[in-house]
Amino acid sequence: MQASGPEPSSPLADSDNEFRKLDAELRAAGVDTSQFGFYDQPSSLNPTSLRESYARWVQLRPRDAAYDAHLRTxxxxxxxxxxxxFEADNWHGGCVEASTxxxxxLDRLGIWSFSVIGSTTFEVLTRGLCCGFYRHDFQDFQDAVLGHAWVVIPPYGxxxxxxxxxxxxxxxxxxFLPAFVAAENTRRILPHVSDVVSWRMRSHFDFTDGYLDEALHLRLEPDxxxxxxxxxxxQIEEGPLNMRYVxxxxxxxxxxxxxxxxxxAMxxxxxxxxxxxxxxxLGEV
Structure with a gap:
C-alpha cells in the first residue's frame, strides 16, 4: 500500500499562516499593527519595505461579514x-491626490486600504480604441505625473x-468609461510591454537600441x-471596455x-x- 504524505493546505490556511507570520515580523520590528496607517510608524524597516509589508498585511488581513457590509456601503x-x-473644483488628472x-x-472610516501607482490601459476592441496612462512615457506638460494611481480596498481589487x-x-x-471603478471581480493577468510602456517611448528605445524589445517593461521595471x-x-471588463491595471x-x-x-495649484x-x-x-457611518 502506497504511503500518503500530508494533505496539502488550503489557500485560505496558507493566507492565514502568512498573515500571522507577517504580523509577528512587523510587531518584532516595532510596529503596532492595530493602528490604521501603521506604515508611517517608526520601525527598524526601511520605508519601502514597510509600505509593501503594510499593503500585503491589508491584503491578507482576515475580514468578517459585518466588516465587508460596512465597506460595501x-x-x-x-x-x-x-x-x-473634484468636479466642483474643476480638477482633472488628480489621481495621485485622490488615491492618497x-x-x-478610509483609515478614519475604519476600513483598511492602500494606494498604488502604476499603469492603466483602456481598450474597446469593437471600436478599435486603445489608450492608456503609462508609467513609462514622455511628459506632455511640465510636472505631469506619469501613469495612474488607484486604491486597493479588499475585497475590492x-x-x-x-x-x-x-x-x-x-x-x-x-x-465607455464608468463614473468610477470599484471592482471585486478582477482577472489576474501577466503584464505585457504595451501595458506599461507607451508606443512613443517604445519607438524611442527601438531607435536607440536598434530593435523592438518586447521585454522593455521588465528592463525598465526589473522588480x-x-x-x-x-x-x-x-483586468476588469465593463461591457465592451477592457481596463488593465498594472x-x-x-x-x-x-x-x-x-x-x-x-x-x-488646483x-x-x-x-x-x-x-x-x-x-x-460618512462621518457617522
Whole structure:
C-alpha cells in the first residue's frame, strides 16, 4: 500500500499562516499593527519595505461579514463624494491626490486600504480604441505625473474614483468609461510591454537600441515580476471596455490627510474635502 504524505493546505490556511507570520515580523520590528496607517510608524524597516509589508498585511488581513457590509456601503459613496469635490473644483488628472486622500479617509472610516501607482490601459476592441496612462512615457506638460494611481480596498481589487476625471480631452474612449471603478471581480493577468510602456517611448528605445524589445517593461521595471506575485496586474471588463491595471509601486502619503494637496495649484486639500464633503455624509457611518 502506497504511503500518503500530508494533505496539502488550503489557500485560505496558507493566507492565514502568512498573515500571522507577517504580523509577528512587523510587531518584532516595532510596529503596532492595530493602528490604521501603521506604515508611517517608526520601525527598524526601511520605508519601502514597510509600505509593501503594510499593503500585503491589508491584503491578507482576515475580514468578517459585518466588516465587508460596512465597506460595501462606504466605498461607493466615498467615490461619489470624491468625484463631486473634484468636479466642483474643476480638477482633472488628480489621481495621485485622490488615491492618497481616500486611503487616509478610509483609515478614519475604519476600513483598511492602500494606494498604488502604476499603469492603466483602456481598450474597446469593437471600436478599435486603445489608450492608456503609462508609467513609462514622455511628459506632455511640465510636472505631469506619469501613469495612474488607484486604491486597493479588499475585497475590492481596484477602486478608481477618478477614472473619468483624467486629462481625456476629446478621446472617444470616454463614452465607455464608468463614473468610477470599484471592482471585486478582477482577472489576474501577466503584464505585457504595451501595458506599461507607451508606443512613443517604445519607438524611442527601438531607435536607440536598434530593435523592438518586447521585454522593455521588465528592463525598465526589473522588480515587476517579483512585485506582481503579491500585487498582481488585473483586468476588469465593463461591457465592451477592457481596463488593465498594472501596479508598480505602493504609493502612500507621507503626511496626514490635511497635508495632501495643501497649497496645491488646483483643488482643495484632503483636510478641506474631508471636513466639507465627506465627513458630513460618512462621518457617522
Amino acid at each position: 462606504v466605498v461607493p459613496k466615498l467615490c461619489e463624494l470624491i468625484i463631486s469635490a 486622500m481616500m486611503a487616509r479617509m 481596484v477602486v478608481d474614483a477618478t477614472v473619468a476625471l483624467q486629462q481625456w480631452g476629446y478621446d472617444p474612449i470616454t463614452q 515587476l515580476t517579483k512585485f506582481g506575485l503579491d500585487f498582481p496586474a488585473v 501596479p508598480l509601486h505602493i504609493y502612500m502619503s507621507d503626511g496626514p490627510l490635511e497635508t495632501i494637496n495643501h497649497g496645491g 483643488g482643495r486639500s484632503g483636510g478641506d474635502i474631508w471636513d466639507q464633503v465627506v465627513a458630513p455624509v
